[in-house]
Amino acid sequence: MNSSGRRLPLAAPVAALALAAAGVVGTAGTADAAPRPPRGDAVVQAAPSLMAPKVAASAAAAAPASAKLSLTGQYQNTNYKCVPTSASMSLSTFGVSVSQDTLAAKMGTTASKGTSGNQALPVMNGYADPLGYSYGFAGASTASTMMAQVSYDVGVLKRAPVLGVWMEKLPWNAGMSGSKVGHAILAYGYSTSAGTITVWDPWKPTGGSHTISAAKLAADMQPSGMFKVTGHTDADLASVGDLTGDGTADLAGVDRATGKLWLYPGPKLAAADRRLIGTGGWNGMTELTGIGDLTGDGKADLIAAQKSDGTLWLYPGGTNALGTRIKIGTGGWNGMKDLTGIGDLTGDGKPDLIAAKKSDGTLWLYPGASKALGSRIKIGNSGWNGMTKLVGVRDITGDGKPDMIAVRISDGTLWVYPGASKALGTRKELGSGWGGIRSLTYTGDITGDGVADLIGVQSNTGVMYVYAGRSTGFAARVQLTSGWNG
Numbered sequence: 001m002n003s004s005g006r007r008l009p010l011a012a013p014v015a016a017l018a019l020a021a022a023g024v025v026g027t028a029g030t031a032d033a034a035p036r037p038p039r040g041d042a043v044v045q046a047a048p049s050l051m052a053p054k055v056a057a058s059a060a061a062a063a064p065a066s067a068k069l070s071l072t073g074q075y076q077n078t079n080y081k082c083v084p085t086s087a088s089m090s091l092s093t094f095g096v097s098v099s100q101d102t103l104a105a106k107m108g109t110t111a112s113k114g115t116s117g118n119q120a121l122p123v124m125n126g127y128a129d130p131l132g133y134s135y136g137f138a139g140a141s142t143a144s145t146m147m148a149q150v151s152y153d154v155g156v157l158k159r160a161p162v163l164g165v166w167m168e169k170l171p172w173n174a175g176m177s178g179s180k181v182g183h184a185i186l187a188y189g190y191s192t193s194a195g196t197i198t199v200w201d202p203w204k205p206t207g208g209s210h211t212i213s214a215a216k217l218a219a220d221m222q223p224s225g226m227f228k229v230t231g232h233t234d235a236d237l238a239s240v241g242d243l244t245g246d247g248t249a250d251l252a253g254v255d256r257a258t259g260k261l262w263l264y265p266g267p268k269l270a271a272a273d274r275r276l277i278g279t280g281g282w283n284g285m286t287e288l289t290g291i292g293d294l295t296g297d298g299k300a301d302l303i304a305a306q307k308s309d310g311t312l313w314l315y316p317g318g319t320n321a322l323g324t325r326i327k328i329g330t331g332g333w334n335g336m337k338d339l340t341g342i343g344d345l346t347g348d349g350k351p352d353l354i355a356a357k358k359s360d361g362t363l364w365l366y367p368g369a370s371k372a373l374g375s376r377i378k379i380g381n382s383g384w385n386g387m388t389k390l391v392g393v394r395d396i397t398g399d400g401k402p403d404m405i406a407v408r409i410s411d412g413t414l415w416v417y418p419g420a421s422k423a424l425g426t427r428k429e430l431g432s433g434w435g436g437i438r439s440l441t442y443t444g445d446i447t448g449d450g451v452a453d454l455i456g457v458q459s460n461t462g463v464m465y466v467y468a469g470r471s472t473g474f475a476a477r478v479q480l481t482s483g484w485n486g
Contacts (some may be wrong), residue, residue: 017337019185020477038074040143041092044312055226058329059122060272062156062246063151063152063154063155063192064151064155065157065191065192065193065195066155066189066190066191066192066193067151067154067155067189067190067405067463068188068189068190068198069153069154069158069159069160069161069188069189071089071092071093071186071188071200072092073089073202073208073209074088074089074100074200074202075202075203075204075207075253076100076112076202076203076204076206077100077101079111080109080110080111080114080115080227081100081101081104081109081115081202081236082114082183082184082185082202083100083102083107083109083114083115083120083162083184083205084103084104084107084109084115084117084120085184085348086162086163086184086185086186086200086202086203087100087103087107087120087123087124087162087184087227088100088103089160089186089188089200089202090159090160090161090162090186090227091124091127091128092157093158093159093160093188094127094128094131094133096127098130099138103123105454106123106126106457107119107120107123109414111444114182115184117137117225117227117240119163120136120226120227121135121136121182121460122412122435122436124162124227125223125459125460126409126435128229129232129438129459131324132161132231132232132235132256133157133229133230133231133232134187134229134230134232134438134459134460134462134485135161135162135227135228135229135460135462136227136228136230136232136459136461136462136485137224137225137226137227137228137460138219138226138227138228139223139224139225139226140163140217140218140221140225140226141218141221141223142215142217142218143195143213143214143215144214145218146197146214146215146217146218146221147190147192147195147197147214149161149226149228150187150190150197150214151190151192152188153228153229153433154187154188154189155190155410157229157230159229160186160187160188160229161186161187161226161227161228161229162184162185162186162226162227163184163186163187163199163217163221163222163225163226163227164182164183164184164221164222164225164226164227165183165184165217165221165222165225166181166182166183166220166221166222166307167178167181167183167187167203168180168181168183169219169220170183170185170201170206170209170212170220171210171216171223172201172206172210172298173206176206182222183201183203183406184202185199185200185201185207185480186199186200186202187199187200187217188200189211190214195213195214195215196211196212196213196214197211197212197213197214197217198210198211199211199212199217219459223314230462230485230486231485231486232256232437232438232439232457232462232484232485233253233255233256233257233462233483233484233485233486234253234439234457234464234484235253235254235255235256235283236253236254236285236286236287236288236304237251237252237253237288237439237457238251238252238253238288238289238290238302238441239251239290239441239442239443239444240252240263240290240300240301240302240317241290241292241293241299241300241317242266242300242321242444243263243277243299243300243317244265244266244275244319244320245265245317245319245320246265246266248265248266248267248444248445249266249444249445250263250264250265250266250441250444250445251263251264251266251269251386251441251443251455252264252277252288252290252302253288253439254278254282254283254285254288254445255282255283256283257283257486258280258283259280259281259282259283259284260276260278260279260280260282261276261277261278261282261322262274262275262276262277262278263277263320266443266444266445266446267444267445267446267447267448268446269443269446269455269464269480269481270481271481271483275320277322278322279322281441282304284306284307284308285304285305285306285307285313286304286305286306286307287303287304287305287325287333287336287337287338287339287355288300288302288303288304289302289303289304289339289340289341289353290303290341291293291303291351291368292341292343292350292351292355292368293312293317293351294314294350294368294369294370294371294372295314295316295317295323295370295371296371297316297317298316299316299318300317300463301314301315301316301317301321302315302317302322303315303328303341303353305329305333305334305336305339306333306334307334309331309334310329310331310332310333310334310335311327311329311330311333312327312329312333312373313325313326313327313328313329313418314326314327314328314330314371314372315379326371328371328372329373333355335357335358335359335393336355336356336357336358336364337355337356337357337358337385338354338355338356338387338389338390338406339354339355339390340353340354340355340390340391340392340404341353341354341392342354342365342392342402342404342419343392343394343401343402344368344402345365345401345402345419345420345421345422345423346365346367346368346421346422347421348367348368348451349368350367350368350370351368352365352366352367353365353366353368353373354379354390354392354404356380356384356385356387356390357384357385358385360382360385361380361383361385361386362378362380362381362382362384363379363380363383363384363424364376364377364378364379364380365377365378365379365422365423377422378421379423379424380424386408386409386410387406387407387408387409388406388407388409389405389406389407389414389434389437389438389440390404391405391406391440391441391454392404392442393405393416393441393442393454394442394452394469395419396416396469396470396471396473397416397418397419397425397428397472398471398472399418399419399420399425401404401418401419401420401421403416403417403418403419404416404417404419404424404439405417405430405440405454406439407434407435407440409435411435412432412433412434412435412436413429413430413431413432413434414429414430414431414432414434415427415428415429415430416428416430416473430473430474432477434456436458436459437456437457437459437465438456438457438459439455439456439457439464440454440456441454441455441456441485442454443455445469446466446468446480447466447468447469447478449468449469451468451469451470451471452469453466453467453468453469454466454467454469454474455467456481457484461482461485462482462483462484462485462486463479463481463482464479464480464481464484465477465478465479465480465483466478466480
């Protein structure tokens with residue numbers, strides 16, 4: 001999987017991820033009767049381009065009057081690990097067990113500088129994104145915004161957000177020296193009638209569980225200091241070809257909260273135009289991907305795996321609808337990931353499927369057949385569990401075969417793998433900064449230039465971007481729609 005040759009042009013999608021948050025300092029102090037905290041363990045102020053949209057009123061209104069999550073509190077084991085410790089507790093509410101030390105190493109936490117918000121965010125999203133959620137920077141400067149966002153996260157999503165605060169302002173740190181000492185704590189409960197938030201402070205000398213008024217907590221916050229959790233509304237977004245009959249490719253996506261399947265007509269892909277094509281149960285499916293026409297009826301079809309038993313199903317495409325599903329895999333498909341239709345690599349005139357095996361990182365090609373898949377062919381020996389967001393695309397390498405793109409998890413670089421006869425060729429790097437982009441989907445011509453395009457959603461903001469197709473890659477992104485976090 002070594003790269004060679006020239007790079008294909010593609011602008012990095014989120015250059016702002018490379019920016020460090022301002023004001024980060026940190027050298028441990030000494031705890032005494034009036035404890036001296038770490039000097040600036042964490043200032044999580046975000047660059048404006050990373051700001052998440054405000055919580056929708058409808059989502060906040062759905063929250064119960066009070067809620068409190070079950071939480072095993074942790075204390076930071078050094079003066080400068082409040083962010084990794086709070087992140088570890090937050091991730092535990094997702095069922096993810098990861099230590100503060102592991103997170104500190106991944107975040108680049110140091111004794112001299114602590115942890116910046118822009119260091120922490122992509123690491124936390126590395127765990128949350130595959131589960132259908134994202135963390136994003138948000139402001140909570142008033143009692144109402146604080147309560148709305150905490151009640152949404154804790155009461156609706158059942159997840160605990162991390163809060164960036166000024167440590168010396170917290171009531172339980174009265175008398176603490178210093179000014180604007182950056183610190184991270186966790187919100188895991190609230191009561192709207194009492195106007196209070198329950199938090200866990202990992203700073204052991206004065207920390208633990210505390211209840212504080214929403215107004216006071218808001219006054220103690222750093223600007224844009226909340227790592228708010230949002231749920232994805234675009235689970236398993238997939239290109240399904242032209243189901244509307246207007247000559248442009250459409251998208252299908254599962255609403256994670258309701259389990260409904262929606263068709264988004266191209267080229268606008270606007271939520272206002274979407275059409276219901278699955279009334280429920282689709283949050284029990286995963287790995288949705290368009291495969292082309294396997295049924296021979298002239299309509300593109302959809303493939304999805306059932307989470308509970310690992311069966312694989314083919315959904316024939318219809319006009320603004322899907323037909324009766326056909327089982328094409330009896331089990332084991334929950335052991336595969338990143339299913340993607342790639343066109344015809346086998347040369348038999350039928351579209352094929354590619355998938356990676358989770359357990360050993362091997363890559364497999366499944367030849368398309370009539371309402372079925374043929375015997376699989378190994379096309380990658382190992383290492384594919386280090387890649388993600390596999391997407392079949394048209395021929396952008398100029399060799400006459402459809403190609404595939406994928407993102408390397410460790411550094412967020414994007415690569416193109418040239419298609420070959422029942423194989424993939426030597427990969428070439430396309431660009432960097434793709435770790436924060438989800439729902440990469442190759443779709444029809446959105447930009448109107450006659451070339452198929454790529455779309456992706458920025459995880460922390462829920463903004464969808466289009467990357468215009470070019471003969472050897474994709475152009476710089478342009479915002480398409482927003483609201484894909486909710």
